[in-house]
Amino acid sequence: MNHTDKNCKTIQMTSREIRDRMSGNEAVAYAIRQIDPDVMPAFPITPSTEIPQMVSTYIANGEIGTEFIPVESEHSAMSAAIGAEAAGARTITATSSAGLALMWEELLLAASNRLPVVLALVNRTLSGPININCDHSDGMGARDTGWIQIYAENNQEAYDNYIQAFPIAEDPRVHLPVMICQDGFITSHAVENISLLEDDAVKRFVGQYEPEEFLLNPGRPVSVGPYAVSDYSMEAKKGQEDAMERAGSVILETAERFCRMSGRKYGFFEEYRMEDAEYVLLLMGSAAGTAKAAVDQLRQQGIRAGVLKLRVFRPFPAAELAEAIRRCGCRALAILDRCESYNGVGGPLGSEVTQALYRAKVYTETVNYIYGLAGRDFTVEHVFGIVDELRDVADGKVLPPDHKYIGLRS
Amino acid sequence: MRDTVEIRWHGRGGQGAKTAALLLADVAFQTGRHVQGFPEYGPERMGAPITAYNRISRGDIRIHSNIYQPDYVAVVDETLLRSVKVTDGLKQGGAVIINTPKSPEEVRPLLNGYTGAVYTVDARAISERTLGRNFPNTPMLAAVTAVTGVMDKESFFREIRASFTHKFARKPEVIEGNMRALEEAYAAVEQAIRKQDTPLRKTA
Missing domain, CATH: 3.40.50.920 (Rossmann fold)
Structure with missing residues (x-):
C-alpha cells in the first residue's frame, strides 16, 4: 500500500483494514456515507456526477440522514452550501470543470466567511474545446479563492484525503473550506484495490461538528457576510491569510492522527x-x-x-x-x-x-x-x-x- | 499467469465493453489480484467507438496511463475491424478475441498483417439464445477469461455468480441466463484453444 509508514505500523491501529475494490467516485461516496454529513446541495456534471448520485441512493435507502438539496445550477449549489454551513450544518458538495467555474463568486464567499464546506472536485478541463477529460485547469483556476486544496494520486488517496478534510476545515485555528481533488476518469472512473476503514473509526475520526458560532443559535446572534468598510476589510482578508498559514500545521497534525488510525502516512x-x-x-x-x-x-x-x-x-x-x-x-x-x-x-x-x-x-x-x-x-x-x-x-x-x-x- | 496482464477492450458505446472490463476487475480482485479496470471515453454517445482497459497483477499497480502494448485484445463489435486498428501494439504471444460468427481465418485479413493468435466467439448468437437480447459483453467476458487464464475456470464461475447476485439483486431472474451465456462462451473458446497448435497460456 502506498505511504505505509514503518513508524506508523508499530502503533496500534485503531481501525481494522477492509480490503475492497472501487472507483475513485465510489470511494468518495463511501466516505460520505461513513461521515453522514448534514447537508449536500449538488448539481450533476461529468465526471463528478456519480458522487451525488451514489449519495442520493444512500439517502433513499435510509443509510444516512443527509439532507440532499437538488439545485438548478452549481452557483446555487455553493450558495446553498454557504447558507447551510453558516446555519451550523456540516455541508458538502461535489463538482467538476465548468461547475466549479460557475461557483466562482461563491467560492470566495465560503472562504472569506470562514465556512468549512468540503467540496469533492473531480478534475476536468475547462472549455474550450469542449471536452470531458482530466486536467487541473478547474482546480488551478480556483487557486486564489482561499480554499485549501489537496490532490490525490489514486482512489485510496481520494478516500483518505476526503476523511481528513473535515478535521482540517473545522479546526478553530483554520475555519476554511477544503477542496479534495482527484483526476477525472483516470481515478474517478477506474476500479482499483482500496483499503477502507471501519464506519465507527471514521465517525470517531471526524467527530461531531460543533461550530463555535452559527446563525441558528439564538443565544449568541452573529451576522454572516455583512458589508465592511475600508477601515476594516483589509484586516478580515489578513485574518483569512493567517488562517491559511495556520492550516499547514493542522494538516500535518490531522495526517498524524490519520496515520495512527489507518497506518497510512501523509504530509504536504x-x-x-x-x-x-x-x-x-x-x-x-x-x-x-x-x-x-x-x-x-x-x-x-x-x-x-x-x-x-x-x-x-x-x-x-x-x-x-x-x-x-x-x-x-x-x-x-x-x-x-x-x-x-x-x-x-x-x-x-x-x-x-x-x-x-x-x-x-x-x-x-x-x-x-x-x-x-x-x-x-x-x-x-x-x-x-x-x-x-x-x-x-x-x-x-x-x-x-x-x-x-x-x-x-x- | 505472468506478473501483470494488460488487456484492451474495443467496443461501441452501449455494448458494455466498459462493464465487462469492470466485471473482470471485480472477479480478479476476488481471486486476490491487484486490479485496474477503466474506460476511455471519446464522444459520449451510443455507438461511438470506446476503449476500456484492464491491468491484473500480483503486485501494486501504479501506472495510470492507457495500454498501448496489451497482452490481449478483446473486440466486442466486429464492425470496428474496418475502422480501428485493434491489434496495434499487441504483444507477441498474445491473442485477439473477436465477437463474430466468422472463423479466425475469415477475419484475419482485416487485422492489418497481424500474425498471432485469433479467437472468435459468436457472442451475439450466444446472448440472443440465453438472454433473449444482444448483450455481447457477457459472453466476451467469459471468452477473455478463458483465453487469458487470469484465473482458473472454477474461481471465475464462482466469483462471477457472486458478482451477478450482488449486481442483479433487484432482478435475480436474469442471473441464470447470464451464467448460461458465460458457460456457452467459455466452452466454445476452450474447444478452440484445444484446437490451436501452440499452447497459448503463459505461466510466470
Whole structure:
C-alpha cells in the first residue's frame, strides 16, 4: 500500500483494514456515507456526477440522514452550501470543470466567511474545446479563492484525503473550506484495490461538528457576510491569510492522527526515491503513479531519478518543497503542470515552485513541462523523455527549455 | 499467469465493453489480484467507438496511463475491424478475441498483417439464445477469461455468480441466463484453444 509508514505500523491501529475494490467516485461516496454529513446541495456534471448520485441512493435507502438539496445550477449549489454551513450544518458538495467555474463568486464567499464546506472536485478541463477529460485547469483556476486544496494520486488517496478534510476545515485555528481533488476518469472512473476503514473509526475520526458560532443559535446572534468598510476589510482578508498559514500545521497534525488510525502516512508531499535523486519530477495527481513506475525502471538502469508528488497545493508548502530539493541535491528538476496559465512563461506549479526555490536560495536547473491537457495521456515513455532531457540540461549539453509541452502532436 | 496482464477492450458505446472490463476487475480482485479496470471515453454517445482497459497483477499497480502494448485484445463489435486498428501494439504471444460468427481465418485479413493468435466467439448468437437480447459483453467476458487464464475456470464461475447476485439483486431472474451465456462462451473458446497448435497460456 502506498505511504505505509514503518513508524506508523508499530502503533496500534485503531481501525481494522477492509480490503475492497472501487472507483475513485465510489470511494468518495463511501466516505460520505461513513461521515453522514448534514447537508449536500449538488448539481450533476461529468465526471463528478456519480458522487451525488451514489449519495442520493444512500439517502433513499435510509443509510444516512443527509439532507440532499437538488439545485438548478452549481452557483446555487455553493450558495446553498454557504447558507447551510453558516446555519451550523456540516455541508458538502461535489463538482467538476465548468461547475466549479460557475461557483466562482461563491467560492470566495465560503472562504472569506470562514465556512468549512468540503467540496469533492473531480478534475476536468475547462472549455474550450469542449471536452470531458482530466486536467487541473478547474482546480488551478480556483487557486486564489482561499480554499485549501489537496490532490490525490489514486482512489485510496481520494478516500483518505476526503476523511481528513473535515478535521482540517473545522479546526478553530483554520475555519476554511477544503477542496479534495482527484483526476477525472483516470481515478474517478477506474476500479482499483482500496483499503477502507471501519464506519465507527471514521465517525470517531471526524467527530461531531460543533461550530463555535452559527446563525441558528439564538443565544449568541452573529451576522454572516455583512458589508465592511475600508477601515476594516483589509484586516478580515489578513485574518483569512493567517488562517491559511495556520492550516499547514493542522494538516500535518490531522495526517498524524490519520496515520495512527489507518497506518497510512501523509504530509504536504510524498518523496519517492528522492534520497540521492539527481533528476526529480515534481507533479500532482494520478500522473505521479506513472512517474513512480517509470522511476523504478530508470533506477534499474542506474539512473538516479525520483518523484516529488505534491499533495497539498493550498496552503503552498514553499519552504518545505525547497528544502526537499536542497536535501536531495538534485541536478535538474522537472516541474509538471497539468494546466496552462496562458501567461507566456509557464504553468501555476512552474511559477510557484521556482519562486519557492529562489527565495530559499536553492539554485537548481528547472524545466516547466505542460502535460495531459484535456485528457491527453501521460505515459512512462514521456517520463523517460523528460529524464533524458534533464540529464542533458544538467550536463550542460542543452539550455533548459522553458515551458515545454509533452505528448503534443507534431 | 505472468506478473501483470494488460488487456484492451474495443467496443461501441452501449455494448458494455466498459462493464465487462469492470466485471473482470471485480472477479480478479476476488481471486486476490491487484486490479485496474477503466474506460476511455471519446464522444459520449451510443455507438461511438470506446476503449476500456484492464491491468491484473500480483503486485501494486501504479501506472495510470492507457495500454498501448496489451497482452490481449478483446473486440466486442466486429464492425470496428474496418475502422480501428485493434491489434496495434499487441504483444507477441498474445491473442485477439473477436465477437463474430466468422472463423479466425475469415477475419484475419482485416487485422492489418497481424500474425498471432485469433479467437472468435459468436457472442451475439450466444446472448440472443440465453438472454433473449444482444448483450455481447457477457459472453466476451467469459471468452477473455478463458483465453487469458487470469484465473482458473472454477474461481471465475464462482466469483462471477457472486458478482451477478450482488449486481442483479433487484432482478435475480436474469442471473441464470447470464451464467448460461458465460458457460456457452467459455466452452466454445476452450474447444478452440484445444484446437490451436501452440499452447497459448503463459505461466510466470
